[in-house]
Amino acid sequence: MNTHYLLPNKYKIIGWFLFIPGLILGLLSFFENVDDDTITIPVLSIFYEEFMGSSPRELFAIITTGILSEIIAVMIIIGGLLIALSKEKIEDEFTSKLRSDSFVWAMIVNYIILLLATLFIYDMTFFTVLIFNMFTPIIFFIIRYNFLKLKSNSDEE
Incomplete structure (x- = not known):
C-alpha cells in the first residue's frame, strides 16, 4: 500500500x-x-x-x-x-480503498451536477454554480469518505 x-x-x-x-x-x-x-x-x-x-x-x-x-x-x-x-x-488497505472509491464517486457526482447545470442553468446563476463547483469535489469526497468510514465502523460492532 x-x-x-x-x-x-x-x-x-x-x-x-x-x-x-x-x-x-x-x-x-x-x-x-x-x-x-x-x-x-x-x-x-x-x-x-x-x-x-x-x-x-x-x-x-x-x-x-x-x-x-x-x-x-x-x-x-x-x-x-x-x-x-x-x-x-490506522491506515490500511481498506481505508485506501475507501479513499479511492470516495474520490471517484465525488468526481462522478460533481461532473454529473456540472453537466446538468450546463444544460439547464444560465446567465449569472450559472456563474454562481461554477463558484460552488470549485468546492464541491472536496466536499463530496469528505462527506462520502467519512460516511463510508462511519458505516464500516458501525458494521464491525
Whole structure:
C-alpha cells in the first residue's frame, strides 16, 4: 500500500478547524449577502479588469479590494485538502480503498451536477454554480469518505 502522498494524521485536526468555519462563513456570506469589502487591503493582481468599468486591463497591478471571499475560499480549500490528504490513525488497505472509491464517486457526482447545470442553468446563476463547483469535489469526497468510514465502523460492532 502506497501512502507517500498522505500527510500525518495530526493535520486532519487543523483541516477541520479551517474547513468548518470556512464553510459556515462561506454560506453566511452567500445567503446573507455579506459585503466582500469587510476586509479591504492592497493586493497584487496578476490580471485586473474592472467589472463593467472603463479602465484598461492591467497586468501585475497593485489594487485595493475586499478579500473576505478569498480568505473563505482559502480556508475551505486548504482545510478540505488537509482533511482529505491526512492519514487515518490506522491506515490500511481498506481505508485506501475507501479513499479511492470516495474520490471517484465525488468526481462522478460533481461532473454529473456540472453537466446538468450546463444544460439547464444560465446567465449569472450559472456563474454562481461554477463558484460552488470549485468546492464541491472536496466536499463530496469528505462527506462520502467519512460516511463510508462511519458505516464500516458501525458494521464491525
